[in-house]
Amino acid sequence: MQASATDADFRQLRHQTKNALQRILLLIEEHPALQQDESAQTLAADLQRRITLVAAISDALFGFTQCPEHFVQRLRALCEGLVMLLGSAEQAIRVGVLVAGRCPSPLEEIVLRVAHEFVGNAVKHGMYARNGGRIDVRLDCDGHQTRLTVTDDGWGYVDQPAAGEGLSLASLIAAEQDGTVTLSRRGSRTQATLLLPYASREGADRTTS
Known part of the structure; x- marks a missing residue:
């Protein structure tokens, strides 16, 4: 009985959140000040796009407005979003995004949350004020460990970087499963790595994008 009540609670929370976001998006679309000229319309469209992306990222992490999808779909949606x-x-x-092997179920949430910090850092810092670049997300799972690496060809760093909020959060989340987080510079690319010492007995598969 308790499980059913919990399911109902989550469904109502998601329903309320989705309705609220839809209302906010509609207010932006219909606000007269945001329809006056082309620049205002562009701003309105960008606000709507970013609010929708925030919801999609929150869905991938926590099931914010809908039930979470399959893990690989969540990881891909998170990184692209x-x-x-x-x-x-x-x-x-x-x-x-490349996933080799099957992520153990107890580690899925940790991997997603750390990926959120790694990819966010790569975009905010590595790609800051650049015309473009490449971010590669790879998850390797075998019978001995689970390794997440996020590599980017952005600015990088000269000296050992101070741990900002993103890296500190990633380390804190990893520690829940006795994992470690490292940041290194390899040639022209920066690599953030999460290593989780967990032996998976699940069958391996391989998904690429």
């Missing part, structure tokens, strides 16, 4: 949300319209940032 972050690039579109945090990048500028003038940038051409490509993102590739």
